[in-house]
Amino acid sequence: MSTLLWENLQPVLHPWLYEALISLEYPAMTPVQASTIPLFSKNKDVIVESVTGSGKTLSFVVPVLQHVSNRLYGSVGAEEQVVPLKKGHFLAIVVAPTRELASQIKDVFDRIVEYLPEGKTPIRTQLVVGSLSSTRQNLEDFLGSRNQIFVGTPGRLNEILSSSKVSTLSVEVAVLDEADRLLDLSFETEVESILKMLPKQRRTGLYSATLSAAGDRVFRTGLMNPVRISVQSKSSKRAAPTSLSIQYMLVDPERKLSTFRGLVKEYRFKKCIAYFPTCASVKFFYEILTKVFQDEDLKLFSLHGQISTSNRMKTLQSFVDGDSSEKKYILMTTDVAARGIDVPDVDLVVQLEPPTDPDMFLHRCGRTGRANKIGRALVFLNKDSTEEDYVPFMEVKKVEMSEMDTFNTDKIHPIMSEKIKKYMLEDRARHEAAVKAYVGFVRYYQKHIASSIFRLQSLDYLGTARMYGLLRLPKMPETRFIPSEKFPQDGWLTDLKLDMDTFAYADKDKERVRLETLEETKAKLIKDAKTRKLLKKKNESWSSKTETKDAKATRREKQQKKRDAIQQQIMEEGSSDEDTQQDWKDMLRQNKKQKTAALAVQGSFDDL
Numbered sequence: 001m002s003t004l005l006w007e008n009l010q011p012v013l014h015p016w017l018y019e020a021l022i023s024l025e026y027p028a029m030t031p032v033q034a035s036t037i038p039l040f041s042k043n044k045d046v047i048v049e050s051v052t053g054s055g056k057t058l059s060f061v062v063p064v065l066q067h068v069s070n071r072l073y074g075s076v077g078a079e080e081q082v083v084p085l086k087k088g089h090f091l092a093i094v095v096a097p098t099r100e101l102a103s104q105i106k107d108v109f110d111r112i113v114e115y116l117p118e119g120k121t122p123i124r125t126q127l128v129v130g131s132l133s134s135t136r137q138n139l140e141d142f143l144g145s146r147n148q149i150f151v152g153t154p155g156r157l158n159e160i161l162s163s164s165k166v167s168t169l170s171v172e173v174a175v176l177d178e179a180d181r182l183l184d185l186s187f188e189t190e191v192e193s194i195l196k197m198l199p200k201q202r203r204t205g206l207y208s209a210t211l212s213a214a215g216d217r218v219f220r221t222g223l224m225n226p227v228r229i230s231v232q233s234k235s236s237k238r239a240a241p242t243s244l245s246i247q248y249m250l251v252d253p254e255r256k257l258s259t260f261r262g263l264v265k266e267y268r269f270k271k272c273i274a275y276f277p278t279c280a281s282v283k284f285f286y287e288i289l290t291k292v293f294q295d296e297d298l299k300l301f302s303l304h305g306q307i308s309t310s311n312r313m314k315t316l317q318s319f320v321d322g323d324s325s326e327k328k329y330i331l332m333t334t335d336v337a338a339r340g341i342d343v344p345d346v347d348l349v350v351q352l353e354p355p356t357d358p359d360m361f362l363h364r365c366g367r368t369g370r371a372n373k374i375g376r377a378l379v380f381l382n383k384d385s386t387e388e389d390y391v392p393f394m395e396v397k398k399v400e401m402s403e404m405d406t407f408n409t410d411k412i413h414p415i416m417s418e419k420i421k422k423y424m425l426e427d428r429a430r431h432e433a434a435v436k437a438y439v440g441f442v443r444y445y446q447k448h449i450a451s452s453i454f455r456l457q458s459l460d461y462l463g464t465a466r467m468y469g470l471l472r473l474p475k476m477p478e479t480r481f482i483p484s485e486k487f488p489q490d491g492w493l494t495d496l497k498l499d500m501d502t503f504a505y506a507d508k509d510k511e512r513v514r515l516e517t518l519e520e521t522k523a524k525l526i527k528d529a530k531t532r533k534l535l536k537k538k539n540e541s542w543s544s545k546t547e548t549k550d551a552k553a554t555r556r557e558k559q560q561k562k563r564d565a566i567q568q569q570i571m572e573e574g575s576s577d578e579d580t581q582q583d584w585k586d587m588l589r590q591n592k593k594q595k596t597a598a599l600a601v602q603g604s605f606d607d608l
């Protein structure tokens, strides 16, 4: 008797549910399902850690549907009086960290309940996530449709559950998917608040591929005598599924984009998810790859946290739907699409930068090699740097990687660089976007947990800036890490010296405003200089009357020292050129004017 057959499950599945699973071509259970479903369908709380793509979703969807069916139709084989669910009550709640994942889980429920026979009380799942619709609309839908299952993200679920129109008294089962993420600092308070609103006598299930990362925080969820279920890959040495091969490539930072483009053009794959560090970098490289290169064989999608929820959902759906044999599909994204996203025909994952949190590495890689399908994940590491230590570092975490030969970019790199330079020079706004993406990347790099491997001091700032297509280095504190002998003259990264004052926006209105501001600033500078001169004269005449010769000499000496110190500092920062200073001041001026430019960069990282 196979323990993996649905018909051998105890407690027995509701017949409609069994029929649905078979019809949906889930012929048997996966190991994690066989270990979890019997316990979670009965009266056990579960903590489930199992590799990516191993079928954790059904291992909570099936028990939730069993609980809901027991309550709505009575337990299988039992003659029970069924009491209808009161208005404003619901039975189950599933919490997920991202809107995409919540929506995907709702789809799994929906696909199964389509098989409910007519005449049975319908089982309805409601998606509860921010910005798709208002809280009021969510409440109206809930009360109108009598949905029994909520699936959503912590913020909106918290709001809904706090409403006086919603009663949590009938809740029988709660699931935290990607529980380690839900219990980390950014979600912890909201998730704890949700759980506190639920009855103590409920079943709770925590699920993730990296649940041990949550440590003791799992016990803050009110679990009662939980059973820990851990399903590793066949070879217990690996934290990744056996169907997934993970490789790394040592890449010259300056050639990272060329390597990526060359590789996706030459390698055979159907769908690829490519991870970039920040929202700004996804936006920026998406623009470059779509506008500058327009490769007809590649269909690119851009997905990140600064896109509206409905567009995010649409983009993901288009990526899922893409099936032309003439094209290769590439989803350019951030960690917003790292956990849980299940697109079965993704056969390649590329990470242009490793994630700041090493646990995220497995989640990203795990978007391929799912459900025993072969998949390949590749991460770029900066060659000749401490980043090479990432390989043994991950080995300790049971992630094995083999080296892939460096992709030869000698032909395409110079061509790409020239095209990108031309693209930059056409519009000042493009260069600003490049600077923003570059600054955002440096911020991202600072956040690496493994800071001895990803060292700010030894990052190749110049190579990276060239990869981002910068014409000139922006002034930022990290510039001090660039050795003075390598620092390019006046910060220029190209031999073409541009007058930043005449570098124009392509947008005419924007350019007009810039020129006006420039004139105003120049006039103000002249005025300030005149005022300073006058003030100096005044002080001089006053001081000549009052100061003794000795005091004057001491003061001069002090001023000279101050000047020397400033000069020294400027030298250390790699520039003493007035023009460069002016360019940087120009940027600062603009930053101030746009008030939140720096915040936006920060935001772009935080929002993922």
Ligand SMILES: Nc1ncnc2c1ncn2[C@@H]1O[C@H](COP(=O)(O)OP(=O)(O)OP(=O)(O)O)[C@@H](O)[C@H]1O
Pocket (backbone or CB within 6 Å): 025, 026, 027, 028, 029, 030, 033, 050, 051, 052, 053, 054, 055, 056, 057, 058, 208, 209, 339, 340, 341, 342, 344, 366, 367, 370, 371
């Ligand atoms: N019993 C089954 N038989 C066949 N395919 C299955 C079965 N269970 C799940 N699958 C398929 O396996 C794939 C991965 O499942 P799922 O998304 O639940 O993985 P997961 O363990 O939650 O992964 P992650 O940790 O990445 O979220 C899905 O495409 C799903 O349809």
